[in-house]
Amino acid sequence: xxxxxxxxxxxxxxxxxxxxxxxxxxxxxxxxxxxxxxxxxxxxxxxxxxxxxxxxxxxxxxxxxxxxxxxxxxxxxxxxxxxxxxxxxxxxxxxxxxxxxxxxxxxxxxxxxxxxxxxxxxxxxxxxxxxxxxxxxxxxxxxxxxxxxxxxxxxxxxxxxxxxxxxxxxxxxxxxxxxxxxxxxxxxxxxxxxxxxxxxxxxxxxxxxxxxxxxxxxxxxxxxxxxxxxxxxxxxxxxxxxxxxxxxxxxxxxxxxxxxxxxxxxxxxxxxxxxxxxxxxxxxxxxxxxxxxxxxxxxxxxxxxxxxxxxxxxxxxxxxxxxxxxxxxxxxxxxxxxxxxxxxxxxxxxxxxxxxxxxxxxxxxxxxxxxxxxxxxxxxxxxxxxxxxxxxxxxxxxxxxxxxxxxxxxxxxxxxxxxxxxxxxxxxxxxxxxxxxxxxxxxxxxxxxxxxxxxxxxxxxxxxxxxxxxxxxxxxxxxxxxxxxxxxxxxxxxxxxxxxxxxxxxxxxxxxxxxxxxxxxxxxxxxxxxxxxxxxxxxxxxxxxxxxxxxxxxxxxxxxxxxxxxxxxxxxxx
DNA sequence: GCCGTTTTCGGCCCGACTGTTTTCAGTCG
Numbered sequence: 001x002x003x004x005x006x007x008x009x010x011x012x013x014x015x016x017x018x019x020x021x022x023x024x025x026x027x028x029x030x031x032x033x034x035x036x037x038x039x040x041x042x043x044x045x046x047x048x049x050x051x052x053x054x055x056x057x058x059x060x061x062x063x064x065x066x067x068x069x070x071x072x073x074x075x076x077x078x079x080x081x082x083x084x085x086x087x088x089x090x091x092x093x094x095x096x097x098x099x100x101x102x103x104x105x106x107x108x109x110x111x112x113x114x115x116x117x118x119x120x121x122x123x124x125x126x127x128x129x130x131x132x133x134x135x136x137x138x139x140x141x142x143x144x145x146x147x148x149x150x151x152x153x154x155x156x157x158x159x160x161x162x163x164x165x166x167x168x169x170x171x172x173x174x175x176x177x178x179x180x181x182x183x184x185x186x187x188x189x190x191x192x193x194x195x196x197x198x199x200x201x202x203x204x205x206x207x208x209x210x211x212x213x214x215x216x217x218x219x220x221x222x223x224x225x226x227x228x229x230x231x232x233x234x235x236x237x238x239x240x241x242x243x244x245x246x247x248x249x250x251x252x253x254x255x256x257x258x259x260x261x262x263x264x265x266x267x268x269x270x271x272x273x274x275x276x277x278x279x280x281x282x283x284x285x286x287x288x289x290x291x292x293x294x295x296x297x298x299x300x301x302x303x304x305x306x307x308x309x310x311x312x313x314x315x316x317x318x319x320x321x322x323x324x325x326x327x328x329x330x331x332x333x334x335x336x337x338x339x340x341x342x343x344x345x346x347x348x349x350x351x352x353x354x355x356x357x358x359x360x361x362x363x364x365x366x367x368x369x370x371x372x373x374x375x376x377x378x379x380x381x382x383x384x385x386x387x388x389x390x391x392x393x394x395x396x397x398x399x400x401x402x403x404x405x406x407x408x409x410x411x412x413x414x415x416x417x418x419x420x421x422x423x424x425x426x427x428x429x430x431x432x433x434x435x436x437x438x439x440x441x442x443x444x445x446x447x448x449x450x451x452x453x454x455x456x457x458x459x460x461x462x463x464x465x466x467x468x469x470x471x472x473x474x475x476x477x478x479x480x481x482x483x484x485x486x487x488x489x490x491x492x493x494x495x496x497x498x499x500x501x502x503x504x505x506x507x508x509x510x511x512x513x514x515x516x517x518x519x520x521x522x523x524x525x526x527x528x529x530x531x532x533x534x535x536x537x538x539x540x541x542x543x544x545x546x547x548x549x550x551x552x553x554x555x556x557x558x559x560x561x562x563x564x565x566x567x568x569x570x571x572x573x574x
Numbered sequence: 575g576c577c578g579t580t581t582t583c584g585g586c587c588c589g590a591c592t593g594t595t596t597t598c599a600g601t602c603g
Contacts, residue, residue, distance in 0.1 A: 040575065047575090047576085074577095447592090
């Protein structure tokens with residue numbers, strides 16, 4: 001297990017990195033949380049630590065230039081002053097004082113800023129231990145999991161090890177920041193992201209760029225100042241690899257302009273893809289210097305292949321299909337005609353149905369289905385039966401008004417209906433019959449075994465008012481595995497009963513996975529690409545659902561919401 | 575401690591269910 005090194009004592013000579021500053025703020029938050037301190041203060045320090053860790057500019061430099069640190073969100077007067085103290089003195093008196101007062105077993109936790117002291121102290125008490133070493137042993141032996149559950153074990157595992165992966169949407173933000181840094185601070189002339197980010201993989205371990213520059217060694221050197229200081233792990237005349245404080249590694253690949261397209265080919269595909277590709281072409285890097293390939297398309301054409309979209313370069317069947325010229329024509333944003341999963345203030349959304357409708361229209365959509373939560377989901381203010389009846393009538397009126405006042409958007413009557421523990425739906429049939437369609441989801445009893453969970457969903461699908469299965473597996477990427485399911489059996493049943501799936505575009509769900517979406521598509525079951533928007537600002541996340549659909553090889557003809565409503569509506573009547 | 579189209583104070587989800595950690599913490603959106 002990789003352990004976090006004590007950073008405090010190793011860096012007096014050089015400037016502090018933003019990550020080191022963030023570690024101290026997070027450590028202070030930890031110690032404050034064990035006291036009777038305002039929990040919002042604790043959160044403020046935690047939030048500031050997270051943001052500081054992601055800054056590209058060096059806080060050390062900014063402090064020494066006497067810049068105003070409150071320009072950064074989450075940093076107010078108090079935390080700005082704490083950061084100044086850390087940079088100028090190398091210490092944070094408040095942190096040291098609290099550490100001195102705390103029990104040694106608590107104080108030692110500040111070396112692991114992602115551990116929640118309260119949870120750890122409970123584990124200590126339960127297992128009768130009092131040190132990180134013992135904690136690590138109990139994790140390895142499985143005692144934490146058996147005594148306190150899988151979630152507790154996961155918390156400890158994540159807290160003790162360095163993060164090395166990141167969700168795609170966060171990696172996108174980091175990619176933008178690094179790209180700007182390379183272009184404006186490092187002397188790069190052109191940069192292009194490649195690797196897993198370009199393939200739109202849902203979780204990112206490495207952010208990779210192809211770079212054109214006159215002086216690569218200077219780029220490599222200057223990149224080490226990213227975020228104050230970023231560790232260079234290895235380098236050569238044409239590449240540099242760094243450990244980003246945010247977790248993933250960063251890889252820079254130098255490339256001269258004539259080889260640009262070849263470098264993109266060599267650096268974008270997965271290892272499995274490249275192995276299959278080079279069995280058909282030649283070793284891509286052996287062609288460097290030929291100057292014969294101005295574009296990626298030219299390369300593929302030379303070897304009798306169709307252009308392969310980056311999202312497909314995973315080593316499934318794309319090489320064979322490129323040879324046969326039968327690659328799918330992948331779905332794009334402009335193919336999407338409407339939203340089929342969105343919430344309003346009727347349940348746990350931030351905006352009214354009318355506001356959501358107007359925003360959807362302004363996003364370019366023809367329709368939006370309002371899928372507020374159903375009555376049982378209390379925490380999300382699930383809509384009671386009587387209120388949904390009212391909402392159905394209100395939407396009828398709204399459509400009339402919208403059509404007279406604001407042409408171009410239709411509001412669909414729907415609901416995100418809970419699939420209850422016994423597989424029944426959370427509204428009576430006579431109410432469901434009034435809806436244009438339903439999204440039905442599991443929000444409870446994640447602990448059922450595979451067979452019980454599967455049969456619960458199959459039973460729900462037997463209801464003629466069941467249309468789309470929402471976030472089919474319930475997974476939260478990097479946080480929670482999905483509930484156990486026999487996905488193939490559910491796909492088979494969906495085909496038989498006329499039900500559909502969604503790809504939920506929430507960047508931490510992306511559920512169906514690309515793999516499951518591929519299976520559903522092969523079975524001939526159509527899929528909605530939905531955002532599950534809880535505000536007018538979230539329609540844009542559809543791009544992540546589209547990424548996922550493209551990775552699954554889906555064409556617009558496989559996507560429910562690529563259809564206009566007059567063609568789509570009848571598919572929902574069983 | 576931070577923040578502001580509720581702007582210098584009073585907010586910052588939250589509420590019911592689950593399950594074994596037996597009495598409240600974890601969990602779901």
